[in-house]
Amino acid sequence: MFKKILRGLFTGIGLILGYLIGDEVTHTRYFMDSGYFANSPIKTVLFLILSTIFFGIILFLISPWINSSITKIMDYIEKSMQKLPATEILLGTSGAIVGLVIAALFVNLLASIPVIGAILAVMIELVMAALGANIAIRKREELLALFSNISIKRTSSNKEKKGKGDYKGYSKVLDTSVIIDGRIFDICQTGFIEGTLVIPNFVLEELRHIADSSDGLKRNRGRRGLDILNKIQKELNIEVQIYEKDFPDIAEVDSKLLKLAQVLNGKVITNDYNLNKVAEFQGVPVLNINELANAVKPVVLPGEEMRIQIIKDGKESGQGVAYLDDGTMIVVEGGRKHIGEIKDVVVTSVLQTAAGRMIFAKQKEEV
Numbered sequence: 001m002f003k004k005i006l007r008g009l010f011t012g013i014g015l016i017l018g019y020l021i022g023d024e025v026t027h028t029r030y031f032m033d034s035g036y037f038a039n040s041p042i043k044t045v046l047f048l049i050l051s052t053i054f055f056g057i058i059l060f061l062i063s064p065w066i067n068s069s070i071t072k073i074m075d076y077i078e079k080s081m082q083k084l085p086a087t088e089i090l091l092g093t094s095g096a097i098v099g100l101v102i103a104a105l106f107v108n109l110l111a112s113i114p115v116i117g118a119i120l121a122v123m124i125e126l127v128m129a130a131l132g133a134n135i136a137i138r139k140r141e142e143l144l145a146l147f148s149n150i151s152i153k154r155t156s157s158n159k160e161k162k163g164k165g166d167y168k169g170y171s172k173v174l175d176t177s178v179i180i181d182g183r184i185f186d187i188c189q190t191g192f193i194e195g196t197l198v199i200p201n202f203v204l205e206e207l208r209h210i211a212d213s214s215d216g217l218k219r220n221r222g223r224r225g226l227d228i229l230n231k232i233q234k235e236l237n238i239e240v241q242i243y244e245k246d247f248p249d250i251a252e253v254d255s256k257l258l259k260l261a262q263v264l265n266g267k268v269i270t271n272d273y274n275l276n277k278v279a280e281f282q283g284v285p286v287l288n289i290n291e292l293a294n295a296v297k298p299v300v301l302p303g304e305e306m307r308i309q310i311i312k313d314g315k316e317s318g319q320g321v322a323y324l325d326d327g328t329m330i331v332v333e334g335g336r337k338h339i340g341e342i343k344d345v346v347v348t349s350v351l352q353t354a355a356g357r358m359i360f361a362k363q364k365e366e367v
Contacts, residue, residue, distance in 0.1 A: 006070065007063040014059025015052050022051030087245065091140050092133040099132025100125060142263070171198045171241070171266035172287065173257055176206050178270050180225040183289055188236050193269075196239040199229065200260055202246055206253050258284045294352070297326050300359055304347045308361075310335045330359045338363075 026044055103125045110121045172195055178184050179199075187193055207229075211222030233240050243264075247256045254275050261268045267285040270276060279286040300306075308322040313336045320335020332338075332345055345361035 003064075003067050003071075006067045007060070010063040010066060011056055011060040015056035017059070018052040018055025019048060021055065022048040025051070088137050088140060091136040095132035095134070095136025096129040097132070098136075099128035099130070102132070103128035171196045171264045173198045173200065173243075173261050173264065173266050173268045174203065175257060175268060175270035175272060175275065176203050176210075176225065176253065177272045177275075178289060179203070179207065179228055180210075180221045181271050181289070182224060182228050183271075183293070184269065185228050185231055185236070187289065187292070188232060188238050193238070196241050197232065198241045198243050198260070198264065198266065200243045200245075200257065202253055202256055204229075204242070254278065258282055261285070293326075294357055297328060297357060300347055300350055302347050302349055305344060305364065306330075306347070306361075307342060307344050308332075309342045310338050310340070312339060324359075328357050328359060330361055333360070333362050335363065 026047065107121045107124055110117050110124060113120065172193060174184065174197060184193075188197070207222050207225045209222070210218050211226055213219045213222065229240075232238065243260065245260075247259050250256050250259060254272070257268055257270075257275070258279055260266075261279075261284045262282075267287055268275070268279055269287045269289065270279075271288060271290045273290075276286050276288050308324075308330055310320040310322050310332055312321050313319065314321045314331050318334050318336050320332040320337075320339055322330040322332060322335070324330065330345070332343070333348075335343065335345075344364040346364050347359055347361050349360045351358045351360070
């Protein structure tokens, strides 16, 4: 149907073009001086009709080739546009418009130049449009971050007017592991986290893939993470932003998180030890909830006494292992033979590691 419409359109253009050309020819001096057409309106009309029909037939015959060329160009443009994200298309168009506006400021001066002025004006407009689009696409991350920060500040100011809190500090970008962990909800509930929680769309995609996994354990972890996000949004008085921008040039989710934190000038909240180290190397601020948990545990000093229940044997010969309510491991020398018993022990040393804290103790009667 589309091809038929185009063919009819080009045929009509051919008829109009033929009439215009014929009319122009009839007003030329050569035509007027011709004895064959002189003082013969009928012959002039016939000439116009023949010219109109001739060009109409020509455009009708070549219209399939023109249609094919137009279709190929449209398909190429469509395929090229599909490969580009919508944000790049929008930014590129906006940049081109800005370039044309800037070119319009001085293009009139060029157009006044004789002969080549119009050509220079068109070339400058094309160059400025291409330059504006190229700059906008290359700086897309900075521009999107600028608009995102403006949006966050505007939302925060609105919340401040409504008395629902205000936005202070940097944005906090949530890692997949910290969402699944679940403790982020309790930390936010205490009010120690301020600012905006940023949840990237690629993290949501990773959570969805985990929740759809055929492995039962992974599936439960993914669903737990999605439940935690819903609880944060519905039950807590804290601003939550879904960040739609992706980084197609970066494959790994952790690398995308660090890049996003740099773009937003924010911090990453995680409990992933390796991500923490990579972030430190790249200079990205990190809030590690494992470090927070270790920091708020009660301080235990050598020489203190405590009552514990030894529940299993340790790695070394004769050792027994107990745990405090916060999960801190206590290694008791000679406690293996007292598994299942409640004993009074004395702390001998405390070892702080990246994975947590370990307490070494001896039975009280052995001290």
